[in-house]
Amino acid sequence: MKLSVVKAYVLKELSEIVRSRLIIMVYLMPTMVLVLFGYGIRMEVTGARTLIIDYDQSHYSRLLIEKFAHSKYFTVQKELRLESEALDAIHRAQSDVVIIIPESFEKRLLHGQKIQIGVFVDTAFPMRGSTIESYVKGVVLNAASAIQERMLDRDAHTIAINQRTLFNQAMRDEDAIVPGLIGLVLLIAPAILAALLIVKEKEKGTIFNFYASALSKAEFIAAKLIPVFFLHSINIFILFLWATYWFDVPFRGSFWLYWIASELYLVISLSIGMLISIVTRTQIVAVVLTVIVTIIPGFLYSGILMPISSMVGFSRYEAHIFPVMYYNHILYDVFLVGEGLASAKTQLYLFILAFYGLFLMGLGSLILKKELR
Amino acid sequence: MRVFWTVVARELVRFIRSWQLVLVVLYAFTMEVYIAGSGIELKPRNVAIGYVDESGGGLSQKLLHYFHEPEFLPPVAFHSQAALSQAVFDKEIILGLIFDEDFERTFRKNKHATLNVLLDATAASQAYTTLSYLSNIVLNFSDTAFSVELVTHKLFNENANNATFMALTELLSITTMLSVILTAVVFVKEKEDGTWDIMLLMPVDAKSIILAKSFSQVIIVMIGIVISVGFVVFGAFDTPIHGSFFAFLVLAFFYAFTGAGIGLFVAAVAKDVMQVAQLSVVIMLPLIFLSGAWTPIYAMHPWLQTLSLLSPLRYFIEGTESIFFRGTPVLELYPYFLGVFSVGSILYVIGFRKIGHLF
Numbered sequence: 181m182k183l184s185v186v187k188a189y190v191l192k193e194l195s196e197i198v199r200s201r202l203i204i205m206v207y208l209m210p211t212m213v214l215v216l217f218g219y220g221i222r223m224e225v226t227g228a229r230t231l232i233i234d235y236d237q238s239h240y241s242r243l244l245i246e247k248f249a250h251s252k253y254f255t256v257q258k259e260l261r262l263e264s265e266a267l268d269a270i271h272r273a274q275s276d277v278v279i280i281i282p283e284s285f286e287k288r289l290l291h292g293q294k295i296q297i298g299v300f301v302d303t304a305f306p307m308r309g310s311t312i313e314s315y316v317k318g319v320v321l322n323a324a325s326a327i328q329e330r331m332l333d334r335d336a337h338t339i340a341i342n343q344r345t346l347f348n349q350a351m352r353d354e355d356a357i358v359p360g361l362i363g364l365v366l367l368i369a370p371a372i373l374a375a376l377l378i379v380k381e382k383e384k385g386t387i388f389n390f391y392a393s394a395l396s397k398a399e400f401i402a403a404k405l406i407p408v409f410f411l412h413s414i415n416i417f418i419l420f421l422w423a424t425y426w427f428d429v430p431f432r433g434s435f436w437l438y439w440i441a442s443e444l445y446l447v448i449s450l451s452i453g454m455l456i457s458i459v460t461r462t463q464i465v466a467v468v469l470t471v472i473v474t475i476i477p478g479f480l481y482s483g484i485l486m487p488i489s490s491m492v493g494f495s496r497y498e499a500h501i502f503p504v505m506y507y508n509h510i511l512y513d514v515f516l517v518g519e520g521l522a523s524a525k526t527q528l529y530l531f532i533l534a535f536y537g538l539f540l541m542g543l544g545s546l547i548l549k550k551e552l553r
Numbered sequence: 554m555r556v557f558w559t560v561v562a563r564e565l566v567r568f569i570r571s572w573q574l575v576l577v578v579l580y581a582f583t584m585e586v587y588i589a590g591s592g593i594e595l596k597p598r599n600v601a602i603g604y605v606d607e608s609g610g611g612l613s614q615k616l617l618h619y620f621h622e623p624e625f626l627p628p629v630a631f632h633s634q635a636a637l638s639q640a641v642f643d644k645e646i647i648l649g650l651i652f653d654e655d656f657e658r659t660f661r662k663n664k665h666a667t668l669n670v671l672l673d674a675t676a677a678s679q680a681y682t683t684l685s686y687l688s689n690i691v692l693n694f695s696d697t698a699f700s701v702e703l704v705t706h707k708l709f710n711e712n713a714n715n716a717t718f719m720a721l722t723e724l725l726s727i728t729t730m731l732s733v734i735l736t737a738v739v740f741v742k743e744k745e746d747g748t749w750d751i752m753l754l755m756p757v758d759a760k761s762i763i764l765a766k767s768f769s770q771v772i773i774v775m776i777g778i779v780i781s782v783g784f785v786v787f788g789a790f791d792t793p794i795h796g797s798f799f800a801f802l803v804l805a806f807f808y809a810f811t812g813a814g815i816g817l818f819v820a821a822v823a824k825d826v827m828q829v830a831q832l833s834v835v836i837m838l839p840l841i842f843l844s845g846a847w848t849p850i851y852a853m854h855p856w857l858q859t860l861s862l863l864s865p866l867r868y869f870i871e872g873t874e875s876i877f878f879r880g881t882p883v884l885e886l887y888p889y890f891l892g893v894f895s896v897g898s899i900l901y902v903i904g905f906r907k908i909g910h911l912f
Contacts, residue, residue, distance in 0.1 A: 205831035217838075217842055219853070318689060321689065465573045469577050
C-alpha cells in the first residue's frame with residue numbers, strides 16, 4: 181500500500197464531503213433520529229382511553245371505576261349509559277376499551293356468585309390491544325379480590341410476587357430503547373453514506389480514473405472508507421453523550437468496551453454500504469437497497485421490539501446473520517448490565533464483530549472489479 | 554396532453570430498463586412486507602423461562618403448568634440461583650422464577666407465600682406484558698373459588714393477528730419510502746446531468762413535464778401497492794377487509810402523490826443523489842415513526858403529538874386501519890381523506906414551485 185497515494189485520495193474524498201455540505205447530514209441525522217425516537221417510541225401502554233358503562237350504580241361498582249381512574253394505564257373518558265354509544269366511539273377510533281359492569285355486580289359479588297364483566301378492546305393494533313386486555317384483567321381481579329377478601333372475612337391462599345426487575349429497574353422506556361437506537365443509527369447512517377461512494381463514480385464515469393490509475397483495489401477501498409470512518413467515529417461519542425446526559429440512561433460498563441465495539445460495528449456498517457456500492461450500477465438502486473437492507477433488519481433484530489431468545493425458526497437464524505444482534509448485546513451490556521468482558525458471551529460477540537468486519541472488507545475487495553465490464 | 558403522456562411513457566420505460574431497480578422495488582413490495590409480517594411479533598411469544606425449585610415440587614410444578622405455549626417456552630430447570638441469574642445475564646432466560654424452600658409450606662398454612670421473580674427488562678414491552686401475564690396466572694391460582702370473570706371481545710382484528718397488522722404497516726412505510734426516493738431521484742438525475750435547466754427552457758410547458766414525471770412514479774408505486782396487497786396481504790396472510798377496497802386504493806393514490814410532493818421538495822433542495830439519500834432518510838424516518846404505526850399517538854410526548862398532525866402518513870395509517878379492520882363506512886372516512894389530501898397538496902405545491910424555477 182502506497183501511503184502517499186492513499187493520503188491524497190483521502191484528502192480529495194474529505195474535501196468533497198465537506199464541500200457538498202454532506203458533513204451537516206453526517207452529524208445531524210444520527211442525533212435527530214436518536215432524539216426523535218427516544219421521545220417518540222413508547223412500548224408501555226399508558227393512558228388507554230377507557231369508557232365504562234356502569235349498569236349497577238352501586239358502591240362497589242363505583243369503587244371499581246375508581247380503581248381504573250387511579251391507574252396510570254387508563255384514562256377514563258366518561259361513564260356512559262348506552263352500549264351502542266360506546267361501541268360507536270371505538271369504531272371511530274376515539275376509545276380503546278369499553279368496560280361493562282353488569283346490573284347485579286354488587287349483589288353477586290357479596291354472595292360470591294359468578295360475575296361476568298364485559299370488555300371490548302380495539303385490537304386493530306394487536307400489541308396494544310392485548311396489553312390493554314391484560315391490564316384490565318389485572319385491575320379487575322385485584323380490585324375484586326380485595327373487596328371479596330374483606331367482605332367474606334376469610335383468609336385466602338395467596339401468593340405474592342416478589343419481583344426483581346433486572347437491568348432496568350424502573351422499567352423506563354428510555355433505558356430500554358435508547359441503547360438499541362444507537363445500534364440502529366450506527367447501522368443506517370454510515371451505510372447510506374458509504375453506499376454511494378463508488379456507484380456515484382460509476383454513474384458519472386469518473387470510475388475510469390481508478391481503472392486507469394496505479395491504485396490497487398485495497399487502496400481504493402481504504403481511501404474511500406477512511407474519511408467516512410473518521411467522520412462517523414465522532415458520532416460514537418455524540419450519541420453516547422445524548423444517551424447518558426439527555427436521556428439519563430445509566431452507563432454501568434466500561435467505556436473502552438463501548439468504544440472498541442462501536443468502532444468495529446462502524447467498520448461493518450460501512451462495509452455493508454460499500455458492498456452495495458460495488459454490486460449496484462445506479463445510485464437510485466443503491467439508495468433503495470441500503471434503506472431496505474439496513475432499516476428493517478436493524479429494527480427487527482435489534483432486540484428493541486423482541487428478544488432474540490423469543491424468536492423461532494427462520495427469523496432466529498436471520499437474527500444471527502445480521503450484525504445488529506451482536507452489537508446490541510454489547511450495547512445493552514455496557515449501558516444496563518455492566519458485566520463487560522467478564523462474560524464469555526460478550527467476548528465471543530466482540531470477536532464475531534471483528535471477524536464480521538474483516539470478512540466484509542475482504543469480500544468487498546474480492547468482488548470489486550478494476551476493469552471495464 | 555401528448556407531451557404529458559410521452560413523458561410518462563418515457564419515465565416508465567426508463568424504469569423498466571433498469572432491471573436492478575425493478576427487482577429491488579418488487580422485493581420491497583413483496584418479500585419485505587412478508588418478512589415483516591411473519592417475523593415481528595410484539596406480543597410476548599416464546600418467552601424463555603427458567604426456574605429454581607427448592608420447595609420440592611407439588612405446588613411449584615402446578616404453577617409452572619400454567620406457563621404454556623405460544624406465550625412461553627417450556628420452563629427450564631436450574632440447580633442454583635447463581636446458574637439462573639447467569640442465564641438471565643446472558644439473555645438466554647427472560648423470566649426467572651425462584652421457589653423458596655418454604656414456599657409450599659407457607660402457602661398450605663394459609664399464609665401469604667412469596668414467589669421470587671427475576672425479570673430481564675431490557676426488552677421493556679415484553680417485560681411489561683410478561684409481568685402482567687404472570688400476575689394474572691398467580692392471581693388465578695391463588696383462589697380457585699374466585700368468581701369474577703372477564704368476557705373479552707376483541708374488536709376488528711379478532712385473533713389479534715399481528716402478521717396482518719405488521720404487514721400493512723410495513724407496506725405503508727415502503728410506500729412512503731419509495732414514492733419519496735423514486736420521485737426525488739428522477740428529478741435530481743436530470744439536475745446532475747444538467748438536462749433539467751434545458752428542460753425548463755424548452756418551449757414545452759414546464760408544469761406538465763413536472764406533473765408527468767411525478768405521475769409516472771406514482772403509477773409505479775400504485776402498481777407495487779396492488780401487487781403487495783394482492784399477493785402478500787390478501788394472498789399470504791389472508792387478511793380480511795371489512796371496508797371498501799376501492800376507498801383504500803383512492804386513499805393510497807392520494808398518499809402516493811403526497812410522497813411525490815415530498816420527493817419534489819427534496820429534489821428541489823438537493824444537488825445530487827447523495828444529498829437526496831441523506832435528506833430523504835432524515836425526512837422519512839420521523840414521518841414513519843411519528844405516524845402512530847409503532848406507538849399510539851396519544852402515548853407520545855405532547856409536542857410530538859402536535860408534530861404528528863403534520864405527518865400525512867398518520868392519516869393514511871389511521872384510514873387504512875379503519876378500512877381494513879374497523880370497516881368504517883366510506884362516508885365516515887372523510888377526516889383521513891381530508892388529512893392526506895390537505896397535507897399532501899400543500900407539500901406538492903411547495904415542491905412543484907421550487908423545482909419549477911430555473912434559479
